[in-house]
Amino acid sequence: MGSIRTSEKPHAVCVPYPAQGHINPMLKVAKLLHHKGFHITFVNTEYNHRRLLKSRGPHSLDGLPDFRYQTIPDGLPPTDTDVTQDIPALCQSTTKTCLPHFRELLNKLNDTVLSTGPPVTCIVSDGCMSFTVEAAEEIGVPEVLFWTHSACGILDASYLTNGYLETTIDWIPGMENVRFKDLPSFIRTTEPNDQMVNFVIAETKRGLKASAIIINTFDAFEKPVLDFLSSSLLPPIYTVGPLHLMANQISEERLKSMHSNLWKEESQCIDWLDSKKSNSVLYVNFGSITVMTPKQLVEFAWGLANSGYDFLWIVRPDLVVGESAMLPPEFVMETEGRGMLASWCSQEQILKHTAIAGFLTHSGWNSTMESVCGGVPVICWPFFAEQPTNCWYSCGEWGIGMEIDTNVRREEVERQVRELMEGEKGKKMKSKAMEWKEKAGEAAGPGGSSFLATDESNAHPTYKRNLLELEETEYTDVFGRARWPGAPQRVLKTPFFAQLTTLPIDENETNQPIIGHSTIHDMEGYCFQIVLKLYVDNFRSVLHQHCQLRIQLIDVHVQQEKDIRRLAGTVLNAGNG
Known part of the structure; x- marks a missing residue:
């Protein structure tokens, strides 16, 4: 790849969830994007920034001219301890407090007078830091969510158990005969107001407004689940793993020397x-x-x-x-x-x-x-x-x-x-x-299924089959890079599907909410969304504790010369109801 002048580079802002197991893979994504010609801003919390300096040395976060580190506060009380923060408290705090600080950072990065880098062209954030989606909408750039856990973890996070941990269930596609005890612990509860359940639901709903989702997995490893996710959930799914095998292919010593362990390694x-x-x-x-x-x-x-x-x-x-x-x-x-x-x-x-x-x-x-x-x-x-x-x-x-x-x-x-x-x-x-x-x-090798995609041809096969080709003038690639010389880099693409079924009898276009609204270049654009509704009832006894999940797929694509079209997909009912 030839060198790209800094002023011409697309600029990705990478925001990991502030825990070790999330920072490591996000840094690999950032390295791969940098290797492909992106200017990178990597955003840690102030707490983890201090921990990294302590474990890696005072110059470990100096970065490069086109790979810079920035910080935002996490909202928790300051501390000099060298431990992982309380996860529920951290989830609640980042959700409530980080967005204003992130907006301020984006304004600084896009300031043509004060900033030495190119303007931000996309945001890549952890799936648990989806407050960034709103910020991306505000400045009109694509938002790519990186789910650092498995594809099966994404799928079954949409289902709430009825309390019987050994009960075998068969209503999660691609995960037949899984037990309740095998589902993520955050949703393994009968309490509808559980803090972590509400966090997962809120993050999932906000995440559906992103331009794409990338997962650290590979097609052969989780094929049934990936097939279902790609045919039922939008944004489009991109498999980019195993990330560490892909990152190991980068030969640039400057990037290879960047690490993210929060504890000092014992060689x-x-x-x-x-x-x-x-x-x-x-x-x-x-x-x-x-x-x-x-x-x-x-x-x-x-x-x-x-x-x-x-x-x-x-x-x-x-x-x-x-x-x-x-x-x-x-x-x-x-x-x-x-x-x-x-x-x-x-x-x-x-x-x-x-x-x-x-x-x-x-x-x-x-x-x-x-x-x-x-x-x-x-x-x-x-x-x-x-x-x-x-x-x-x-x-x-x-x-x-x-x-x-x-x-x-x-x-x-x-x-x-x-x-x-x-x-x-x-x-x-x-x-x-x-x-x-x-x-x-x-x-992860040449010609393999997993590599950082820069256009829809590299998306999951099920998504490719359904994606209709859009006019070139309507979008950039998923990471905000211009798809042809001189193309505008701040237009969000709006993918849509050709094969959809109609709404069920008891649902209609007027009683289903539209989410994911954004205004880009004075034109309203709506992407596919999944409207997640949890109905929890019959809590008279443990035998009656259950939750009904209904997922409705809504497509609304608005253009100035066309009427609003609403199409809907499947409804899945889970539980005893």
Whole structure:
């Protein structure tokens, strides 16, 4: 790719959710966009900006002339602690307080006098930071939402359980026979006013006004779910994973030197693994947010010790609820020489090391993707969010995992570690993991299904089949780049479908709300939207607690010379009603 003058570059503003597992993949997206010629502004919260400087060094966020770091406050009380913030409080605070500060930042970036960079041409934000959609509408640029979890996590986040965790359900397309306990923890409730349920619903509804959704997955890995999402949900879906395989293809040293770990990495982990035989070590890491009780920590410890196998265990200082993570001295003595403890590491490097035979994980999506790309089978102990869903797929559909019960027992930990390392099931899991590793490499390689798209030809196949070709003058590409020399870069595209059914008898055009309104160049434009309605009733007893979900697909495309057209798609009823 030839060099592009700064003044001519499209400008992407990237806004991750302020947690480790969201910042890492967003930085990879930003690097890939920069590699494709974009000017980048990467927006961290002030709290995480300070943590990054502490863990990476005082010059780690200096950036490049065309890759700059900016900050906005998260609205929470200032603190110098080095821990993940309370997630519900953070969700509530960012939703309520970040938009005005983000508007102010955009105004500064677009100030032709004060700014040294090009004007903002698109915003790429985390799916949990959808307040940016409103800001994008206000300045007339495309908004691309990046959902950092699995496609199945997006789909089942639209469904609310009735309280029976072991009940098998069959009404989520692509996820037949999933149990309520396998659904994301945030929506696994019977309380209609639950804070996190309301947050998920609000983020989903706002997110439907975006120009596109990108997901860190690949088509072969989640095909049934992706097919359903792409045929039923808009904005269009773009699969861009595994992101770390794609980012590893970037050869520019300036970009490769940029990292985003909020804790200081212990490099001796790799040196220790180098001294071990191939496929001899179990890697244990429960991510950046998972916490456990002191009893659970001890049970995991003795399960690992009694298995007899070597292990590398990442133990964050805040891993135990309300206190420091302290392991029994007897455990440390028992495992001396065959166990290594560290507070943080470069997980991507660990999981591709030849010494690693298995991974005891919380089933976070980044960890799942990285284990698949390393061909590493997993033992799952999901904690929250969509991790139970990822675990369900790992143990079933993908065939790469086993699950440990929430009530951790050392005997069960020992048994599963032994099974993974030496048992027949472990061998089958390893074989399946290697198959997925090959498919992941194909997806991220030249001609593969996953790469950052700059036009609709790279969208998910189901979306491509339904997309009608628009006039060139009506839109730029999904990331705001001009689609031909001299084309305006601030016009949002409005995709629409040719194949739609009519509204059901009890619904009509007048009683269905239109959402997603925006005014661009004095012309009203409406994209497809999903109107999400939750009906919670019959709470007389646990037996009657249920929720009915109705999803209605509405297309309204308004042009000055045409009448308003309203078309609607399917209605899905979930629950007992």
